[in-house]
């Protein structure tokens with residue numbers, strides 16, 4: 001092997017921007033020309049294109065994925081202290097939104113195979129205060145939506161999906177293949193620059209097939225008003241800027257192609273990593289769109305592998321180094337042991353994954369890990 005190291009980033013946005021640069025520039029100049037920076041034509045175009053892509057769900061653009069979660073929970077009109085069962089292993093924003101809405105997060109442990117919320121744990125945690133199930137399609141892996149939908153029906157609960165990492169992903173529910181984010185009562189996503197469907201700053205959206213909930217969400221996001229200067233309820237200001245919507249129109253047109261590239265890269269990784277001792281590679285299941293490509297490193301050696309990769313110019317990251325109930329801000333909500341979430345926080349390592357990653361780069365990452373395991 002060559003001693004020349006090539007730096008491989010965990011996400012290479014430059015490559016993506018270079019590929020579609022003329023499209024991005026054209027879309028952004030059109031907005032500069034119109035000066036309709038708030039609620040311009042590109043925003044309604046994006047909302048209807050995404051709606052069509054999702055099979056008809058209403059789409060309400062907003063300022064971030066965190067806001068999308070808050071808006072969805074507020075649209076449900078819950079009472080303070082109502083319980084929301086969610087996963088103990090996710091990005092902090094999932095729980096942050098629940099708490100910000102005055103609701104009580106109840107943490108369920110994860111399925112160690114999928115890193116998503118374990119429906120068997122969820123069932124045990126349902127009480128007469130439970131109102132919402134809030135699964136996350138972590139790393140782009142679909143949560144077990146069939147079992148969650150069954151539980152929600154049985155116990156009359158709403159489902160809010162956190163689809164921030166899973167745009168374009170799918171799951172089979174009641175015999176129908178459906179886009180992630182459109183299966184629950186409401187779905188939420190983020191357009192943060194590194195997400196599967198992204199803009200060049202902050203952005204997010206709420207998705208729902210319930211048009212009354214969509215209207216309520218839109219109203220809350222717009223100062224509680226449908227009509228200017230006629231505020232019916234107390235809302236917030238959470239908008240998706242026209243410039244960001246213009247960027248999203250470009251990226252949405254390429255989403256399937258980008259998700260397919262992520263899956264192809266994941267297959268190449270998993271085929272080769274499967275045989276390595278001490279490493280558990282993820283299964284490339286149907287509907288998984290690999291926001292992150294995450295392996296487990298056993299034997300307490302995760303950080304050692306991370307350092308080894310870094311010394312050879314390969315960037316890796318830990319998503320996430322602590323389960324939510326282990327964070328100082330949320331530890332007081334912990335009510336039970338969550339051993340799988342805690343083990344995941346010790347073992348997970350995200351390898352370079354982005355549309356456009358080359359087979360040479362994947363092979364170099366794999367060979368470097370192989371070298372380390374010897």
Ligand SMILES: *Cc1c(COP(=O)(O)O)cnc(C)c1O
Pocket residue numbers: 064065066067090091093094136162164165189190191192202203204
């Ligand atoms: C990114 C992310 C969010 C928050 O999105 P922002 O746009 O950064 O506010 C929420 N949940 C998950 C799982 C995420 O990955």
